[in-house]
Amino acid sequence: MYVAAKGGEAAIDNAHRLLAEIRRGDPVVPELSVAQIREQMSLLVDRVMTEGSLHDPDLAALALKQARGDVVEAVFLVRAYRTTLPHFGASEPVDTGAMTVSRRVSATFKDLPGGQVLGPTFDYTHRLVDFALTEGSIPEPAEEAEPGPDAGHCPRVTDILGQAGLLEPSPPEAGAPVGDLTREPVDYPADRAVRLQALARGDEGFVLALGYSTQRGYGRTHPFVGEIRFGTVALEFVPEELGFPVPLGEVPLTECQMLNQFRGSGEVPPQFTRGYGLVFGQGERKAMAMALVDRSLRAAELGEAVGAPAQDQEFVLAHCDSLQATGFVEHLKLPHYVDFQAELELVRRLRAEHEAAHAEPGEPLREAAE
Amino acid sequence: MPSSETPPEPVAPEVAARRSAMALAGAATLAELEDVLARAGLSAEAEDLRVPETGLVMTRGRIGGDGRAFNFGEATVTRAAVRLPGGETGFAYHLGRDRPRARLAAILDAHWQNAETRPAVDAALAAVAARRQREAEGRARRVAATRVNFFTLARGED
Numbered sequence: 267m268y269v270a271a272k273g274g275e276a277a278i279d280n281a282h283r284l285l286a287e288i289r290r291g292d293p294v295v296p297e298l299s300v301a302q303i304r305e306q307m308s309l310l311v312d313r314v315m316t317e318g319s320l321h322d323p324d325l326a327a328l329a330l331k332q333a334r335g336d337v338v339e340a341v342f343l344v345r346a347y348r349t350t351l352p353h354f355g356a357s358e359p360v361d362t363g364a365m366t367v368s369r370r371v372s373a374t375f376k377d378l379p380g381g382q383v384l385g386p387t388f389d390y391t392h393r394l395v396d397f398a399l400t401e402g403s404i405p406e407p408a409e410e411a412e413p414g415p416d417a418g419h420c421p422r423v424t425d426i427l428g429q430a431g432l433l434e435p436s437p438p439e440a441g442a443p444v445g446d447l448t449r450e451p452v453d454y455p456a457d458r459a460v461r462l463q464a465l466a467r468g469d470e471g472f473v474l475a476l477g478y479s480t481q482r483g484y485g486r487t488h489p490f491v492g493e494i495r496f497g498t499v500a501l502e503f504v505p506e507e508l509g510f511p512v513p514l515g516e517v518p519l520t521e522c523q524m525l526n527q528f529r530g531s532g533e534v535p536p537q538f539t540r541g542y543g544l545v546f547g548q549g550e551r552k553a554m555a556m557a558l559v560d561r562s563l564r565a566a567e568l569g570e571a572v573g574a575p576a577q578d579q580e581f582v583l584a585h586c587d588s589l590q591a592t593g594f595v596e597h598l599k600l601p602h603y604v605d606f607q608a609e610l611e612l613v614r615r616l617r618a619e620h621e622a623a624h625a626e627p628g629e630p631l632r633e634a635a636e
Numbered sequence: 637m638p639s640s641e642t643p644p645e646p647v648a649p650e651v652a653a654r655r656s657a658m659a660l661a662g663a664a665t666l667a668e669l670e671d672v673l674a675r676a677g678l679s680a681e682a683e684d685l686r687v688p689e690t691g692l693v694m695t696r697g698r699i700g701g702d703g704r705a706f707n708f709g710e711a712t713v714t715r716a717a718v719r720l721p722g723g724e725t726g727f728a729y730h731l732g733r734d735r736p737r738a739r740l741a742a743i744l745d746a747h748w749q750n751a752e753t754r755p756a757v758d759a760a761l762a763a764v765a766a767r768r769q770r771e772a773e774g775r776a777r778r779v780a781a782t783r784v785n786f787f788t789l790a791r792g793e794d
Binding site: 315316319320321322324325348351352353354355356357358359360362363366367368369376377381382383384385386408409410411412413414417418422424425435436437438439440444445446448458459460462463466467500501503505507508510511512513514515516517519521523540542544545546 | 651655658659662663689690691692693694695696697698699700701702703704705706707708709710711712713715717727729730731732733772774775776777778779780781782783784786
């Protein structure tokens with residue numbers, strides 16, 4: 267038997283007031299401003315923008331503040347906010363070749379136009395905790411140098427290598443409508459554009475683990491980092507009333523070009539194939555993981571054996587979204603009193619039947635079990 | 637002054653010039669835009685053709701950087717459209733959610749449409765361009781210092 271219950275309103279209100287107080291922390295400690303989060307937790311802000319699938323650093327910083335730093339909760343807030351906004355249209359595709367580069371490295375070519383530019387990176391740091399940061403500190407001003415004559419021109423590594431035919435070209439523009447999973451549900455098999463959209467907004471941990479699994483042998487792709495670049499690109503949009511591309515502003519992006527071995531097939535000679543990653547802000551790990559999984563999801567297209575999780579697009583796309591995943595996992599903690607009551611009744615009945623079945627021959631089964 | 641004639645179809649160089657003016661206005665802060673308007677001696681009086689509103693633009697990239705287009709996220713964009721008392725219309729589309737800034741940029745775009753006020757707008761925007769240039773050069777110099785200069789170590793006995 268169960269009794270329908272109502273109530274909890276006061277408890278819920280009070281829980282939210284308590285949350286607000288706990289979120290603020292010790293009032294003796296100065297409160298964080300949104301600008302502080304935006305400026306000093308910038309990689310976290312970038313991650314929330316990428317997984318929230320919305321470029322808006324101030325909004326992402328505010329969401330992080332509201333979410334007490336919980337990335338998935340902040341992503342939830344950002345995604346909820348976007349549903350309140352009208353859709354103006356789609357931008358012109360960004361030209362990453364024209365990026366104002368802050369960082370650009372290639373693991374495959376030492377000498378390339380524009381050079382190897384490290385930019386602001388954790389690479390080569392010693393990963394020793396810097397206790398000097400405990401106290402406020404003013405960093406030493408960054409070193410400056412005269413930019414080389416080719417500094418403004420960083421062609422993509424893939425553009426340079428592509429000419430010799432050693433590298434598969436990018437899939438050509440077909441003029442077909444660009445799939446958008448925010449407007450229509452994913453249809454399987456999903457095309458590469460939709461897969462990339464899903465991976466771009468996918469949870470970094472999940473995509474990283476899948477990429478890692480391909481390196482460990484679950485759908486090996488023999489990857490090399492052709493290039494990683496981080497910097498800003500101009501975003502443009504053609505409003506109907508103007509009919510020409512209007513500059514919206516500059517957006518920071520990280521792009522990863524992964525080069526993978528490919529032995530060739532009946533139709534295609536041996537060449538390097540590619541995986542691609544593109545995310546908001548400085549998100550190198552995510553862009554790399556995305557490129558690995560993009561390539562592994564092309565297994566069937568390239569005639570490779572398919573069997574590993576990272577090659578299974580339904581598995582990957584249906585589970586990479588942190589908001590969908592958390593929604594289904596976390597809903598379990600909401601009241602399931604009625605469902606559970608039904609299950610309880612069922613288990614009681616089964617137990618009664620089980621006892622009745624085993625009571626008859628004078629409990630021989632129990633002895634056998636012991 | 638009211639211009640009753642419909643302006644001729646914009647030619648490509650004019651569009652390019654307008655786009656650069658729009659890009660500068662888009663990169664300007666609200667205070668800079670107010671300053672530009674004041675320095676150009678222009679009025680901020682305008683009627684809203686479209687009340688400034690924030691919406692979404694789907695951002696697109698290309699597979700492999702140069703291939704087929706795909707959607708990789710969205711961006712908040714604020715747009716405004718105004719008409720000056722003289723009849724010129726101006727538009728602004730900016731990243732972010734700053735409505736007053738978008739409205740002011742639209743007013744500036746409208747003044748830019750008028751051949752008489754355009755030089756003043758362009759001249760005043762030069763201050764924004766100079767600030768942007770300084771910042772870009774500073775960034776480029778700091779980034780340039782992180783460029784790797786490879787050198788080959790001498791090998792062998794000689």
